[in-house]
Amino acid sequence: xxxxxxxxxxxxxxxxxxxxxxxxxxxxxxxxxxxxxxxxxxxxxxxxxxxxxxxxxxxxxxxxxxxxxxxxxxxxxxxxxxxxxxxxxxxxxxxxxxxxxxxxxxxxxxxxxxxxxxxxxxxxxxxxxxxxxxxxxxxxxxxxxxxxxxxxxxxxxxxxxxxxxxxxxxxxxxxxxxxxxxxxxxxxxxxxxxxxxxxxxxxxxxxxxxxxxxxxxxxxxxxxxxxxxxxxxxxxxxxxxxxxxxxxxxxxxxxxxxxxxxxxxxxxxxxxxxxxxxxxxxxxxxxxxxxxxxxxxxxxxxxxxxxxxxxxxxxxxxxxxxxxxxxxxxxxxxxxxxxxxxxxxxxxxxxxxxxxxxxxxxxxxxxxxxxxxxxxxxxxxxxxxxxxxxxxxxxxxxxxxxxxxx
Numbered sequence: 248x249x250x251x252x253x254x255x256x257x258x259x260x261x262x263x264x265x266x267x268x269x270x271x272x273x274x275x276x277x278x279x280x281x282x283x284x285x286x287x288x289x290x291x292x293x294x295x296x297x298x299x300x301x302x303x304x305x306x307x308x309x310x311x312x313x314x315x316x317x318x319x320x321x322x323x324x325x326x327x328x329x330x331x332x333x334x335x336x337x338x339x340x341x342x343x344x345x346x347x348x349x350x351x352x353x354x355x356x357x358x359x360x361x362x363x364x365x366x367x368x369x370x371x372x373x374x375x376x377x378x379x380x381x382x383x384x385x386x387x388x389x390x391x392x393x394x395x396x397x398x399x400x401x402x403x404x405x406x407x408x409x410x411x412x413x414x415x416x417x418x419x420x421x422x423x424x425x426x427x428x429x430x431x432x433x434x435x436x437x438x439x440x441x442x443x444x445x446x447x448x449x450x451x452x453x454x455x456x457x458x459x460x461x462x463x464x465x466x467x468x469x470x471x472x473x474x475x476x477x478x479x480x481x482x483x484x485x486x487x488x489x490x491x492x493x494x495x496x497x498x499x500x501x502x503x504x505x506x507x508x509x510x511x512x513x514x515x516x517x518x519x520x521x522x523x524x525x526x527x528x529x530x531x532x533x534x535x536x537x538x539x540x541x542x543x544x545x546x547x548x549x550x551x552x553x554x555x556x557x558x559x560x561x562x563x564x565x566x567x568x569x570x571x572x573x574x575x576x577x578x579x580x581x582x583x584x585x586x587x588x589x590x591x592x593x594x595x596x597x598x599x600x601x602x603x604x605x606x607x608x609x610x611x612x613x614x615x616x617x618x619x620x621x622x623x624x625x626x627x628x629x630x631x632x633x634x635x636x637x638x639x640x641x642x643x644x645x646x647x648x649x650x651x652x653x
Contacts, residue, residue, distance in 0.1 A: 286566040290532035298652035301326035312631035316558035330555040337604030339611040340545035351512040354490035363478035374431035376507030377486040414547025470517035494576040498584030502544035509543035557626035
């Protein structure tokens with residue numbers, strides 16, 4: 248019995264020592280391979296040591312309609328308010344979905360719009376949701392494809408039931424920011440007259456013009472229809488790099504791009520697999536109990552997360568091998584994106600990289616504040632019928648100007 252206890256104690260001591268050493272090196276983040284190992288491990292170093300002056304500022308700035316979390320470079324929570332309360336995050340959810348995407352892709356990767364054919368010489372146009380795709384590019388793709396003995400041309404599109412995630416209102420769907428999520432979108436589906444049926448007619452006319460002697464049949468196939476899987480690629484066009492698309496999603500808060508990036512990364516074009524994002528977060532050791540994720544863009548009113556989870560995600564992303572790209576995709580206070588018109592003439596200009604989130608009765612602001620030679624991970628969410636957007640920005644400015652944490 249004593250031997251077993253001794254072995255158990257030694258094993259615990261070794262494990263504790265290894266974790267202590269790992270945390271020591273991670274605090275400096277100088278060894279890239281250790282950073283990546285830590286990022287992939289199912290736990291996160293997080294302790295709580297409230298800074299008195301930071302906490303006083305939080306409590307003086309916000310009422311109970313807010314949740315706030317501030318985490319320092321070491322993963323220590325140094326200030327918080329109702330950080331475990333579930334809140335609607337609006338577009339702050341893009342911080343999660345784009346983190347998932349950047350972990351699945353290299354930033355130089357691209358998505359394709361492709362033409363395939365089967366052994367019977369039937370052709371298939373299959374897209375990946377390229378948000379910049381134009382009619383001209385599709386027509387040029389078909390024009391440059393060698394099509395002989397054409398029997399049937401198929402446009403493969405997602406199931407119409409998955410075009411809008413759960414929680415998107417009927418009002419949202421009337422506007423360009425609530426455009427349907429499709430794999431073949433002309434300019435992100437922002438012009439509702441350029442739908443899949445319009446595309447079908449354009450392709451029919453084009454094929455009849457180039458192949459007048461052929462009996463042309465153009466069909467729309469949904470992903471759940473059976474079609475040959477062993478298809479041969481005959482032509483394709485590519486999107487802008489993934490980094491450019493992630494920047495569009497984060498910096499400009501582009502809902503369609505956030506959704507199609509997640510669809511590609513999770514391989515879920517014909518299914519709503521937003522639960523994959525929650526599973527991914529859990530595997531990173533992040534606190535996901537009771538959260539609810541219903542889309543990738545944050546437009547769903549059914550989303551529920553916490554500021555603690557958001558700030559911890561931002562902190563752990565610092566250890567991702569592509570963190571610099573993730574950080575560069577965010578809006579910059581007073582300079583770029585949805586934050587470009589805020590705090591332009593202050594000393595905090597360019598010192599906060601982050602993401603806004605706005606819905607009716609919702610405002611969120613989360614990101615990295617560069618202060619005192621470190622990056623503070625900050626998340627602020629307000630759910631209220633009296634939203635005070637400027638309050639969050641005043642707090643960020645006051646925090647930046649506050650003396651060092653004590």
